[in-house]
Amino acid sequence: MNRPLRHLWLVVSVLFVLLFTSTTYFQVVAQGRLNADGRNVRTIYNEFGRHRGPIVVDGTAIASSARSDDSYGYLRSYDPGAMYAPVTGYYSVVYGFSGLERALNDTLSGDADALFYQRISDILSGKQGQGATVELTIDAKAQEAAYDALDGKKGAAVALDPETGAVLAMVSAPSYDPDDLASHSTKDVQAAWSKLNDDPDRPLTNRAIAGDLYPPGSSFKLVTAAAALESGGYTPETQIPGPGTYTLPQSSSVMNNHAGGGTEACGPDDSSTLQAALEQSCNTSFALLGQEVGEDQLRTTAEEFGFGQKLSIPLSVTPSTIGDDLDASQLATTSIGQYEDRVTPLQMAMVASAMANDGAVMQPQLVQKVSTSDLSTISELTPKELGRPLSASNAALMRQMMEGVVSEGTGTAAQIDGAEVGGKTGTAEWGDGRTAHSWFVGYAQQDDRKVAVAVVVEEGGYGSRTAAPIARDVMEAVIQP
Structure with a gap:
């Protein structure tokens, strides 16, 4: 060569x-x-050119796909969109997906490993492949009650089945219509996206499980009381100090006994029972109690409730936290739900659920069942215990005290005729010159139906006035069908 x-x-x-x-x-x-x-672009057309499985609540599809007369093939739609948007999320040709549309994308699109044999069957039979049907744990009546009650407000509500961890309601307000982002008009979608992101009320944020977490205020006193009972040194009848004011250790700051600057003592001789202190929501009582119980016991109890844990329901949940290496002053304010306490409404619903479930916290779950297009079941909800912050006997004592809050104390607006209702209000301070956030955390039971709930209303003021009536409506929707 x-x-x-x-x-x-x-x-x-x-x-x-x-x-x-x-x-x-x-x-x-x-x-x-x-x-x-x-x-x-080819990937986008391939993704949107396939049938996507529906998301279903109580037998009705709240997210579904239908043939479109354009090059995309299918159009995703949501009904009623805004009510369920924090759960479903959106499915957009421009901005991708969020919520369950993202967390369960492989399942809804039909690409999940569990759907392998279904895909083979579809190919052999000549049928077009279809995504799986995802049935949620949501109770439609409870979801609607929470959505309606939060209309015009900023905040969130979560309801759980205490025995299974099933999420019965999850509402974040204000919300948005996912249809606006699912449109195949790029121009319209971009305009809707800009409007949503420019909105100072942040409608795209799921306040129930993420975003800027909230100080829990006095609703955290449930955790402090539970820690005291678990320490073995307290009962509901134990006398604890509750002066009208309390100067924080190594500080000139003075804690008032009640929200709004009240300086009345919790009882005669500046003391009361633990139960009376919870019913009256006495700040000084729980500040002193938290210091007596100690940071280690308080933290251990909080962690058993789920604080600090990364949860997937399968939506990703931001962990709730309390401060680290607390001095005496910080421990005092932490014990009444202030300082660096930051929580999601889901976490506080988990706190209430433990009281109603003999001390056990169950893993929260949004998915009841996943099935193929021919209705073969792929998976079903399996209850899983997440933690046990309380013994069954101490959980019963907590229920006793929480019932007192609703029957005699600050939570009377949550009463439901014919039902056992227990709870705790909260008025959470979060900034100088700003109105406090309003909380109610509790449970209700009638016959064999139970529900645990947490409601927060941003800048709603007293929990007894704003959050408690909303919680009542949600609980009533579950236990009185």
Whole structure:
């Protein structure tokens, strides 16, 4: 072979190697990244050209796909959209997806490993592949009650089945209509996206499980009281100090006994029983109690309730927290739900659920069942214990004290005729010159129906006036069908 031919052969060989290498890289190595790139129009058309399974509540689809008369193939729609938006999220050709649309994308699109045999069956039978049906644990009546009660307010409500962890309601207000983001008009979707993101009320934030977490205020006194009972040194009848004011240790700051600056003592001789202190929501009593119980016991109890744990329901839940390495003053304010206490409404509903479930906290879950297009069940909710912050006997004592709050104390607005209702109000301070957030955390039981609930209304003031009536409506929707 002469020299020119050898040079030509060498050049062709190098080009062949480069072609083989580049083809292998783009088809194998970079395949996932390229498919996920939002600029890959073919991937978008492929994604939206497949049937997507419905999301169902009480037998009715709240998110579904229908054939569209454009190049995308299918259009996702939501009904009633805003009521369930914090749960479903959105499915957008421009901005991707959120909520369950994101967390369960493989299941809804039909790509999940559990749907492998269904995909094979569809191929062999010549049928178009379909995504799975996802049935939620949500109680439609409870969801509607919470949504209606929070109309015009900022805040959130969560209701749980204490025995299974099933999420019966999850509302975040204000909300938004996912249909506005599911449109196939890029111009309309971009306009809706800009409007939602420019809204100072942050409607895209799921306040029930994420966002800027809330100080729990006096609703956290349930955790402090539970820690005291678990320490073994207290009962509801134990006398504890409750002066009208309390100067925090190593500080000139003075804690008033009641929200709004009240300086009345909790009882004669500046003391009361633990139960009376909870019913009256005495700040000084629980500030002193928390210091007596100690940071270790308080933290251990809080963690058993779920504080600090990363949860997937399967939506991702921001962990609730209390401060670290607390001095005496910080421990005092932590014990009444202030300082660095930050919680989600879901977490506080979990606190209430433990009282109603003999001391056990169950893993919160949003999905009741997943099934194929031919109604074969792939998976069903399996209750799982997450923690046990209280013994059954101490949980019964907590219920006794919480019932006193609703029958005799600050939570009377949560009463339901014919039902056992227990709870705790909260008025959470969060900034100088700002109206406090309003809380109610509690449970209700009638016959064999139970529900635990947490409601927060931003800048709603006293929990007894604002959050408690909302909680009553939600609980009533569950236990009185």
